[in-house]
Amino acid sequence: MSLQLMQMLSTTIEAKDEYTKGHSHRVAEYSVLIARELGWNEKELSNLKNAAHLHDIGKIAIPDTILNKPSKLSEEEFSIIKEHTIIGANILKNISLIDHVQEIVRNHHERYDGNGYPDGLKGKEIPLHARIVAVADSYDAMSSQRIYRNQLPPEKIIQELENNKGTQFDPEITDIFLKLLREDRIHIKEDHLSITENTQIPEAEIEMSQFISDIMSTIRTQKTKENLDFLTGLPTRNKGEQTIAQLMKRHSGCLVFMDMDNLKTINDIYGHKAGDRVLKLLGNLLLEYSSECLVCRLGGDEFLLFMPNADQNSITEVITAIFKKFNTRKEQDPELHAASISAGLYMCNIGDSFDECYTKADKTLYFVKQNGKSDFSF
Known part of the structure; x- marks a missing residue:
């Protein structure tokens, strides 16, 4: 045993x-x-x-x-x-x-x-x-x-x-x-x-096997909860990056590095509860597009999206819609007016290195941030 x-x-x-x-x-x-x-x-x-x-x-x-x-x-x-x-x-x-x-x-x-x-x-x-x-x-x-x-x-x-x-x-x-x-x-x-090839398993061993099975089931349930960001409802960085990297092995598409602009300003002026509200607003908005793309929160004010099997025109339409909806919804809360989003996009081919695509999307985001923010670029 x-x-x-x-x-x-x-x-x-x-x-x-x-x-x-x-x-x-x-x-x-x-x-x-x-x-x-x-x-x-x-x-x-x-x-x-x-x-x-x-x-x-x-x-x-x-x-x-x-x-x-x-x-x-x-x-x-x-x-x-x-x-x-x-x-x-x-x-x-x-x-x-x-x-x-x-x-x-x-x-x-x-x-x-x-x-x-x-x-x-x-x-x-x-x-x-x-x-x-x-x-x-x-x-x-x-x-x-x-x-x-x-x-x-x-x-x-x-x-x-x-x-x-x-x-x-x-x-x-x-x-x-x-x-x-x-x-x-x-x-x-x-x-x-x-x-084991022994089919005559003692009753005590069956009970022990069930005990281990129950423990592992509990751990898996807890792990599922741990993989979700409590504030935004999106997958956490570790789980999200794993899932996206796996999908990139089978599908071409677009990797999107998205960043919340001016979050520190909102936190400094209106407090962290206001900052939490704007992050939750964006998280809920991105969840609406979960049928079209995989999304996760990288941490802080950064988010990662992967849109599989999409061309540049359709991706542009989706990102434009996200930007428009975000700008409309933030106006309903006076403390969130300073918030905006920027994004760097990189078109990936099947089998491309996740690490390299991530770096290129990040560099594209940096380009956007250096040229006025509140925009996106491929």
Whole structure:
């Protein structure tokens, strides 16, 4: 039961990001395929599978904003990501049920050339179990859709494994995996919830499984609330950017960086309640266009919109209508007269980098702000 509960925990961690659903299960299965080619017995294979299931357990302590960031991580953010190996090993330091689990969790990001983390181990200094999981982990990352990129084609994956053999990966283990790939022997059960093949589940375990399920359901409900900005009713920055980045992978369109002008002036003269009212006014207005575009509040006086599958003329009509309605509605509140909105727009193609489009829309907004505000430009 303890083994299965730990595997359930690894599955709940993956629920933090839909793009890693089933990742631990697949890494465990790929690791077993490699180890079987090395001649391991069934007991050793079972132990490896259980340990590999927990290789990312430390990510439970990594903020969702970093795990799910659609653009390139900063150096500081990447240093936080790397901590999951040490955190995971510490979580499992007292676990005696699974041999080699700590070394897998701690060392699966070491590199064969010594340039990995967290310990900078080199070659055979890296535990064998960790070297196996490193190849399996990287393969699943390359062959899966991720928020920051599409899955790689099979020929590209083979090329990456070949290019990194002896530098990132153990060459012997890499050759084994390449052989499995070329012989089309990488076949696993995709049901990541099938933790055990034993159908005689004790009643206590069923109750514990239901308990964990209830907890996760509560967490998901709370997470939904956390993803909405209380004042405007719009998605928060983290959730909004994730959703927009995902949509940009499948659709061309226009990214709009919108800014509230003179919010500080309103706050200084009439107080923050007046500032809140004008932000809420704009938020409610943008919600009216939720069928035509994705919208989120970036924070403060900044908003981000993405209009999929629209040409420049139709986008101009929508933005013009938003500006007109905002100017009409603000006049109903004398304290909001100074408010206006500016926007920078950038036309995106399918697969364009979210980070680059965001930067270009932001620069266009800056151009508008430097040339009189209360306007928009492509």
